[in-house]
Amino acid sequence: MAASGPSSGGEAAASAPQNAEEEVAQLRSNLQREKAAKRKMYSYLVKIADELKTLRNESEQLIHAAEFSTKAWYEGGMWRGPNVLPAAGMGGGSPAKGGNAGDDGGMAVGGGAPNAPQLVPRAPVSLSDLFLDIVTVCAFTRVGNAIQDRGTIDLPILAYFAIFWQIWSKEASYSTRFDTTDLSSHLETLLACFALLGGSLSAYSDFHSAGCTRIMAVAMFVALLHVALHCRVWYWFQAGGEDGSINDSVKRYAVFIVVMNTVEMVNWGVGMALPPNESKWRGWVFLVGILLNLRLPRGFMPNDFHAACSKRGVLFILLLGFNLQSIVVVASPYFNYWDPTWDQYAFLFLACFLLFMIKLLYVDDTYSIAPQDHALLYNRAAGFFFHLGNFALLLFTTVLGSGLNLLTHSFLAAAQALPNDAKNLVCGGFSACVFSIAFIKSMHIRRVPTNPKHERMFFVAYITQFVGVLGVAFITARMCFSSDSESGFLALLMQNEIEMLAVLVFFALLLVAMSWLDEAVELQLYSDASEASEYRVQPFGFWACFRHEEPLQLEALALERNRAARLAQRSPLLGSSVMSFSGLQGMSMYNSFAQLAQQEA
Secondary structure, three states: OOOHHHHHHHHHHHHHHHHHHHHHHHHHHHHHHHHHHHHHHHHHHHHHHHHHHHHHHHHHHHHHHHHHHHOOOOOOOOOOOOOEOOHHHOOOOOOEEOOOOOOOOOEEOOOOOOOOOOOOOOOOOOHHHHHHHHHHHHHHHHHHHHHHHHOOOOHHHHHHHHHHHHHHHHHHHHHOOEOOOOHHHHHHHHHHHHHHHHHHOOOOOOOOOHHHHHHHHHHHHHHHHHHHHHHHHHHHOOOOOOOOOHHHHHHHHHHHHHHHHHHHHHHHHHHHHOOOOOHHHHHHHHHHHHHHOOOOOOOOOOOOHHHHHHHHHHHHHHHHHHHHHHHHHHHHHHHOOOOOOHHHHHHHHHHHHHHHHHHHHOOOOOOOOOHHHOHHHOOHHHHHHHHHHHHHHHHHHHHHHHHHHHHHHHHHOOOOOOOHHHHHHHHHHHHHHHHHHHHHHHHOOEEEEOOHHHHHHHHHHHHHHHHHHHHHHHHHHHHHHOOOOOOOHHHHHOOOHHHHHHHHHHHHHHHHHHHOHHHHHHHHHOOOHHHHHHHEEEEEOHHHHOOOOHHHHHHHHHHHHHHHHHHHHOOOOOOOOOOOHHHHHHHHHHHHHHHHHHHHO
């Protein structure tokens, strides 16, 4: 027993350092875990702080936009300075106030965080804008009456239509960037309406007539209005600001518009000074004036993207409505004395059906196309051709309406043969309308999935649509240019008015069915649009081979965040709450994407 005592004490002494080492190792591991937990907690706190900062900036912008949308039109003074619309100020970095603005005038209400979303519901098209659209369509209808009488489109008709469309474009360009509820904007809109109405009365004139001089005077007067309007904008925002701020963009935009409209005024003044017998030079004056009005989209400052889409759609629908009204007006004298027959009912129903099918073919790009895939927010060249396509669509819709008027008169008068003018205008107008709509669609970017099998299905749908549009446009164009003595398949399609109209309705119905092929494929493959957007990511289209422009794509991402936030706001589970965690998640995703894109740039 005495011998075992020292040995056990030595073992205890030997195990003591081992226990101490184990305790030290355990303490170190605990310390490392605690440090890792603190680092993770710190990273979470940083993320929460960033989200709170973003939320505060967006809340400030939301408050500004809410105050702007709910204030009375006379607040700040009936003749107050111009205010930048909230959605037009999304690209700026700070709230903008003009140096001479005082407390209320010259404010960009959309200031706040860069690319901050607009959570306030967009206002519909204002009544003043709607009245201007009606006056513009009246001017288009006057040009259509000239086409109807001449049976063709000549250079004066094309020039006058372009002038009327560009006057509307100027007004829409201003109203989608600045507040137009003050009296000065109402007065300018009223004067522009007077100018459009006065110019439309001379739509029958040739280049060598006094009516041509009056139309040039109308264009010069509207250019003068916009020089004065944008000089006022420059005055309120002349203090400028930092490079890239809203104030700086507004000031540069105002200077550019003033310079271009001043040069345009000089051009129209020279044209008015030319004697009427120098009509060959007047055509060049109109060409220069039209070219001076062409703008690259979103060159200096953005506009309210959704408001601009709505204005284009409203103008087109109003033009279709005026075409239908004109058909009824042509038919009314016959029905005042005789009861309509079943054939006459069928003819009017087919004309209405044809216009309705064209309405279905028209792309409502407000919601049906994602902002980052829209031509205006992908590439400036695509946006430029997008505007040209819309001009062509309005022009040829007017031509189609003129042809339908002639066709209605011929059918109700029981003419022995189908008039050439009616046939050419209806078939040619329909063919050009179909091609214009397809051209506008081609300016946007399509998305196909990366799955090869699914990709082939979408390509089959797109190729079918492409071939169908080209086939219908080619056949109807051949119907337009065919002669009376020609026999064969085309002659069978145009034996009389109601048969030709029925053929065009069939073609339109076929195109509408084919235009829904990609949506049908999407419904077959995916459960909903959110799942489809996860797989349809590969860009496809004519402009996909060109490099997208980063500033436009960042603005498109902000608009997409806006749409996601609105959907979260409208959720029945959230009630009147402004945001949800799903909305925050979408916002943070687009925020990080935008910041990453800015760092790479």
